[in-house]
Amino acid sequence: MALKRQKTQILLPRREVLLSGSMGALGMAIGASALPFKGAFAMDAAAVQSNVSKIRMADWNPNYAAQWSWRLAQFKGFYETAGIDEIEFYLTDTYFPGLIGGSLDIAHSDVDVLFGSAAASGAPLKLLSVYRDKEWWIMGVGEGIDTFDDLKGGKISGGGLGGRNTWIQREILKENGINPDSDVEMVPMKGGSDGRMKAIIAGVLQGGSVFPRHEKGLTDNGGKFISANIKEVPQEGFITNMEWGAKNEDALYAWQYAELKARQWLHDPANKESAYAEMRSKGFDIPPEFEAQYETELNQICKDGGFTEASMDSFAQGVRDLGQVPPDFDWRDAVDLRFLHAAQDALGIPRRPS
Numbered sequence: 001m002a003l004k005r006q007k008t009q010i011l012l013p014r015r016e017v018l019l020s021g022s023m024g025a026l027g028m029a030i031g032a033s034a035l036p037f038k039g040a041f042a043m044d045a046a047a048v049q050s051n052v053s054k055i056r057m058a059d060w061n062p063n064y065a066a067q068w069s070w071r072l073a074q075f076k077g078f079y080e081t082a083g084i085d086e087i088e089f090y091l092t093d094t095y096f097p098g099l100i101g102g103s104l105d106i107a108h109s110d111v112d113v114l115f116g117s118a119a120a121s122g123a124p125l126k127l128l129s130v131y132r133d134k135e136w137w138i139m140g141v142g143e144g145i146d147t148f149d150d151l152k153g154g155k156i157s158g159g160g161l162g163g164r165n166t167w168i169q170r171e172i173l174k175e176n177g178i179n180p181d182s183d184v185e186m187v188p189m190k191g192g193s194d195g196r197m198k199a200i201i202a203g204v205l206q207g208g209s210v211f212p213r214h215e216k217g218l219t220d221n222g223g224k225f226i227s228a229n230i231k232e233v234p235q236e237g238f239i240t241n242m243e244w245g246a247k248n249e250d251a252l253y254a255w256q257y258a259e260l261k262a263r264q265w266l267h268d269p270a271n272k273e274s275a276y277a278e279m280r281s282k283g284f285d286i287p288p289e290f291e292a293q294y295e296t297e298l299n300q301i302c303k304d305g306g307f308t309e310a311s312m313d314s315f316a317q318g319v320r321d322l323g324q325v326p327p328d329f330d331w332r333d334a335v336d337l338r339f340l341h342a343a344q345d346a347l348g349i350p351r352r353p354s
Contacts, residue, residue, distance in 0.1 A: 043253060044344035049083035050254035056088045058095035058107040061192045064284040065213070065297050066108065068275070069131065070238070073262035075278045082254035093190070097124065099241045105248070106255060109239045111240055112164045116317065116324040118334040124242040126336040127255055129305035129343075135233035136300070139172045140210035142200045148176040154206030156180070157189040164235065165209040167322060172227050212296040216289035226321030230299075232305040233315055242336065249339075257341040257346055260305050264347060267303045305340050306352030 059067050073079050074087050090104070096117045098104030111127060118125040145151060156173070158165030166188075170180040187205070189196060189198055196208040201221045210218070215225055238259070245252050266275050276291055290297075316331040341351050 021303060030241070043338075043342040044346060045253045045257035045339070046346040048250050048253040048257065048342075050248075051083075051250040052105075052248055053084065054086040054088055055079070055084050055251065055255060056090070056098075056103065056105045058090045058092055058104050060091070060093035060095065060108065062091055063192060063194055064279045064286050064290075065211075065301075066192075066236075067191045067284075068279065069263045069266055070163050070259050071282070071300065072266055072275065072278060073258040075282060076262065076265070077260055078258035080254070082258045083203075084251070084254060084258070096121070098123075099123075099239070099244075102241075104114035105244055105251070106238055106240050109237065111235055111237050111315065112118060112319045112322075112324055113237050114237070115319050115329065115331060115334055116239045119325040119329055125244050125334060126240055126245070127334060128238045128240055128252065128336065129260070129340040130234045130237040130302045130334060131221060131305075133232065133234050133238040133298045133307055133311070134302045135168075135231050135235045136211055136228065137172060137231060138167050138212070138228045139169060139226050140197060140214060140218050141205050141223055141226045142203060142205070142218075145223070145226065148173070148178050148226065151178060151207055152183045155185050155187045155204070155208045156167075157187050157199070158209040159189060159196070161186060162270070162322075162324070164318075164322075167318075169207070169209050176227065183247045209299075213290045216292070217287075222304055227308040231309075232311050234302075234312050235315070245336075249258075252339045253342055256305075257343040260340070260343040260347060260349075263301065263303060263305065265339050266301070267298060304344060304349050304352055306344070309353050 026103075053059055057070070061067070064071075067232075079087065087353055090098070095104055095107040095109070100121055100123050108131060111130070114125060114127055139156075141151065145154075151173070158167070158169040160166065160339060166186060170186065173180045173184065178184060184206075189199065189205070189208075193210050193214065196205065197210050199205040199212040200208055200210070200218065200223055207226070210225075212228075218224055240252065265271055272294055280286055291352055310330055316329065319325050320327055320329055337353070344351050
């Protein structure tokens with residue numbers, strides 16, 4: 001029988017961080033198968049209705065830009081139109097146990113962490129689509145840091161010590177004559193890039209991994225970007241466990257179509273004001289200086305959900321070099337683009353990769 005339409009819900013575990021875009025109180029803790037590029041059968045994703053009415057979704061990052069596309073799909077009713085009446089949301093950075101154990105359905109993840117978890121667990125964890133396909137290599141620094149030599153003896157953080165952001169910070173230091181193992185102290189830190197910016201401003205960190213939206217916050221407090229470059233890197237995406245997905249393919253077709261439709265809407269400049277208003281109305285704190293970074297933020301958010309094989313080859317090699325996966329790891333074993341390709345077809349977007 002037909003399910004009654006319900007408003008989607010936002011559920012936050014009590015111990016998790018509240019929604020924040022960023023300039024709030026300082027809260028931190030230092031301390032399946034081969035990739036179906038060709039030969040996939042035709043599927044009209046726009047016509048698919050999800051076989052489940054609720055999707056259990058996780059995201060590790062409370063920032064509006066990290067959640068922008070799928071939140072817009074939720075807030076604008078795209079999920080409900082596709083038969084997904086409820087999004088049960090958890091803000092947590094420990095989503096892999098939930099995916100593997102069956103208490104979560106979809107998560108937003110760093111792609112390198114997905115690859116490592118898939119290789120270590122043996123579970124059929126799959127990348128569904130790429131969210132951010134460009135990567136800023138930025139080191140933000142605090143007041144009084146004018147040269148890389150000024151960082152000597154200081155604390156630098158990219159988040160988790162084994163993560164890609166920390167690796168990038170180490171590479172930036174090495175490129176500028178600083179030994180990350182002896183000249184500075186690399187420290188772990190929870191809370192995402194917004195938390196690192198606050199820590200730099202507070203003097204808890206001397207430098208750290210941040211994003212373009214943080215530049216004004218740093219410069220207003222005497223800091224700056226001491227290094228900033230952008231590279232093509234399929235760094236973040238949406239993932240699932242195909243033990244669940246194989247039983248709920250209609251849900252994945254419906255979810256991916258609605259999410260990609262929201263991305264297309266987001267990337268339309270005519271929707272800029274509405275895109276911010278939708279997020280603010282649901283409790284996301286977006287300071288004016290972040291809104292000023294609209295084009296820069298969108299430049300990182302992959303418009304079509306895809307990537308080039310060359311960029312993924314290069315990215316996967318970096319993951320192998322870091323020891324996050326075995327030397328013979330093939331990224332194609334951790335990717336399933338059937339649902340993205342169907343969404344791209346339905347929205348009139350060329351398949352990428354084809």
